[in-house]
Amino acid sequence: MKRRSFFLVASGALTGAGCGHRRSAPFRTLSESEAATLEAWCDALIPSTDGTPGAKEARTSRYIDIQLTRRFRKFRPQYQQALAAIEKMTGGRFTEISVEERTVLLEKIEKGEGDKALWGPDGGREVFNLILQHTLQGFYGNPRHGGNHDYVSWRMLGIPVVPVRGRGVAYGA
Amino acid sequence: MALEKVNAVVIGAGAAGPIVAKELAVAGFRVVLLERGRWHSPWECRKDDLRNQRTNVLGNAFGPEDEGNPRVLVNQQGEARVLLPSEGGYNNNAACVGGGTLSYGAMAWRFHPDDFRTRSRYGMVADSTLDDWPITYDDLEPYYEKAEWEIGVSGDDSGNPFKGERRKPLPMPPVKPDSIEHQLLEKAARKLGLHPFHIPMLRNSVPYGGRPACMRCRWCVGFACEVDAKCGTQNTVLRTALATGNLELRTRAMTKEILLDPGGRARGVAYFDENDRLQEQPADVVVVCGGATESARLLLNSRSKAHPRGLGNNSDWVGRNLQGHLYTGAFGLMEQRTYDDLGPGASIAICDYVHGNPGLAGGAMLANEFIRLPVQFMNTRPPGVPRWGLAAKEFMKRNYTRAIAVQGPTQEIPVWDARCELDPEVKDRWGIPVLRMSGGRHAHTVEIGEYITYKAEAWLQAAGAIQTWRRGGGRGLSGGQHQAGTARMGHDPKTSAVDANGRVHESENVYVADASVHVTNGAFNPVLTIMAIAYRAGEHIARELKGKGI
Numbered sequence A: 001m002k003r004r005s006f007f008l009v010a011s012g013a014l015t016g017a018g019c020g021h022r023r024s025a026p027f028r029t030l031s032e033s034e035a036a037t038l039e040a041w042c043d044a045l046i047p048s049t050d051g052t053p054g055a056k057e058a059r060t061s062r063y064i065d066i067q068l069t070r071r072f073r074k075f076r077p078q079y080q081q082a083l084a085a086i087e088k089m090t091g092g093r094f095t096e097i098s099v100e101e102r103t104v105l106l107e108k109i110e111k112g113e114g115d116k117a118l119w120g121p122d123g124g125r126e127v128f129n130l131i132l133q134h135t136l137q138g139f140y141g142n143p144r145h146g147g148n149h150d151y152v153s154w155r156m157l158g159i160p161v162v163p164v165r166g167r168g169v170a171y172g173a
Numbered sequence B: 001m002a003l004e005k006v007n008a009v010v011i012g013a014g015a016a017g018p019i020v021a022k023e024l025a026v027a028g029f030r031v032v033l034l035e036r037g038r039w040h041s042p043w044e045c046r047k048d049d050l051r052n053q054r055t056n057v058l059g060n061a062f063g064p065e066d067e068g069n070p071r072v073l074v075n076q077q078g079e080a081r082v083l084l085p086s087e088g089g090y091n092n093n094a095a096c097v098g099g100g101t102l103s104y105g106a107m108a109w110r111f112h113p114d115d116f117r118t119r120s121r122y123g124m125v126a127d128s129t130l131d132d133w134p135i136t137y138d139d140l141e142p143y144y145e146k147a148e149w150e151i152g153v154s155g156d157d158s159g160n161p162f163k164g165e166r167r168k169p170l171p172m173p174p175v176k177p178d179s180i181e182h183q184l185l186e187k188a189a190r191k192l193g194l195h196p197f198h199i200p201m202l203r204n205s206v207p208y209g210g211r212p213a214c215m216r217c218r219w220c221v222g223f224a225c226e227v228d229a230k231c232g233t234q235n236t237v238l239r240t241a242l243a244t245g246n247l248e249l250r251t252r253a254m255t256k257e258i259l260l261d262p263g264g265r266a267r268g269v270a271y272f273d274e275n276d277r278l279q280e281q282p283a284d285v286v287v288v289c290g291g292a293t294e295s296a297r298l299l300l301n302s303r304s305k306a307h308p309r310g311l312g313n314n315s316d317w318v319g320r321n322l323q324g325h326l327y328t329g330a331f332g333l334m335e336q337r338t339y340d341d342l343g344p345g346a347s348i349a350i351c352d353y354v355h356g357n358p359g360l361a362g363g364a365m366l367a368n369e370f371i372r373l374p375v376q377f378m379n380t381r382p383p384g385v386p387r388w389g390l391a392a393k394e395f396m397k398r399n400y401t402r403a404i405a406v407q408g409p410t411q412e413i414p415v416w417d418a419r420c421e422l423d424p425e426v427k428d429r430w431g432i433p434v435l436r437m438s439g440g441r442h443a444h445t446v447e448i449g450e451y452i453t454y455k456a457e458a459w460l461q462a463a464g465a466i467q468t469w470r471r472g473g474g475r476g477l478s479g480g481q482h483q484a485g486t487a488r489m490g491h492d493p494k495t496s497a498v499d500a501n502g503r504v505h506e507s508e509n510v511y512v513a514d515a516s517v518h519v520t521n522g523a524f525n526p527v528l529t530i531m532a533i534a535y536r537a538g539e540h541i542a543r544e545l546k547g548k549g550i
Helices: A003-017 A032-045 A060-068 A073-089 A099-110 A125-140 A149-157 B017-026 B118-122 B137-152 B180-191 B237-243 B292-300 B390-402 B443-462 B527-547
Strands: B006-011 B031-034 B071-074 B080-083 B154-156 B197-201 B247-250 B254-260 B266-272 B278-288 B326-333 B348-350 B366-368 B403-410 B419-427 B433-438 B467-471 B510-512
Touching (some): A032 A060, A032 A073, A032 A099, A032 A125, A060 A073, A099 A125, A149 B390, B017 B031, B017 B237, B017 B247, B017 B527, B031 B278, B071 B419, B137 B237, B137 B527, B180 B348, B180 B403, B180 B443, B237 B247, B254 B278, B278 B292, B278 B527, B292 B433, B326 B443, B366 B443
Parallel strands (some): B006 B031, B006 B278, B031 B247, B071 B433, B278 B510
Antiparallel strands (some): B071 B080, B154 B197, B197 B348, B254 B266, B326 B467, B366 B403, B419 B433
């Protein structure tokens, strides 16, 4: 068996085993409900479709949660404030409304039109950009940091997931 | 207590320091090389697209560490902010053995002969400090050649008519020009009557210097090379220097100041060793190679009665004229897939727009860009495509593998107020005052960069792009990995910090031998010029020491 095929089979077996539930381990910094809110937020930024994966499949909220214990530690208060604020705007139903409805709300925050009492003087613009960049990193970045689960985005883009030429089968080979 | 005296102490093991150290060690002098970072091996490459020297959202892979190395940036509105090394605006360069040469893209350009005489060619540009160098291309030519052969350069610039004479060809052929992008762009350039050629690169295309050839992976610029095919100072001259037995390299050694006699002669340097103990290293000669920002900081932190504002700074030229490059260009989307996963990506260039652009005081080399990893492309889009949502994802999905980027480094017009000085309050983890940076680019630099975007776009259109968009630049402070200019060389002590050999005007035995001495920074990546200047300075210092009977 080629080395690469072995890895694919092995990783498939591992993820398959404990994956009856969507989240196999608890989040590190976010509470259960904060995590659900963040996931709904990320899902609107990079929606899943029938044909292609989105933030959910890539586990971008997992990436963010892990980084909030490390490099993004300083952003924790901003995350907590933003996740609470978006729930307040929807009467605690942000995770239940449709992706289209979430998109309309997030477009307001992106433009800085959030209620200043809830979002601060910039109406949410800065924290929106922060979460957008982190979500994109978790979607398109290296899986080693907890996002891009099973290389879903790289597969979608059509680039070889084995990251080093000479170590695996090149594209089209 | 002072350590045993040596002939030379060199500060900084980046692009320049190991070259000076090697020249002196081979000539028989005893040398100590101080480097604030540590050694990294090729096996630390890690292929981590979020933590490297180009994309550092999760930190710099090769330093400096975020902890204890702040700087202060004053923005265009006059607001000061404390920045960490992994934050934008810090103007970071790697802090490790090899410096930027461990993880660079490794373009190995000789400056154009007119890059050394921009003032003579273009006249004075208002509100600038544009000037000629005190040395010419011909003065540096033998040292360019030495860098190309000792450190190792592949490529072929014989098809480039816009360059100075070279006596010897490059030692290695180009990496095989087989990528789809290269072939499309070469045909297009010829159709436009331009002169495409193979970019010179400090990268093995064939085994050279005891190291293997490039394996064409996509993890190049920003990463250490896993198979050690990139040629830096750490895997070439530094090995030669250490093999002489005359060089001692001390890592995790942070230089605090150059110790000066009242007359301005240096006794040596004070530095914090790997255990944060303050040490004194006496030396006959001190050579500063810390990169344009940190070299300026060290000079400004080195004071005596005769130098109350810092060594070399009596005429206020130290820390001034900070410059890097304004990168501008264009993106093009092709009908067909162009991504073929053949690194390093950048391979083809034109120098048709380096000089002679009507009404403009400069220009840029243009080349295709290194492979852009998904995280480096995820914020790239033409006007009208949203940043997020389904349409953003669909854009990435359709176009990531069909996009070509062409860009180039516009030669910047130096500005007096683009500067590094010492912050009066903020200090690093050793208690040494840190840099406070302020100012920005000259308006004309932005105009030249804008002109270059149209040339890049035309090239992409000729290559068959079905959609193109241009990317210009702004007036923010420039430095980054191409940082230069903060201790300008010149004949007149009133308008420069060091002489044509790199000796500080105000001291008989302190030299600066890195990009700090650049008067202007060329229309090219500067590293081969930094190397050539270091070879020249090393040779000169060895001659001086011999002349003094040392």
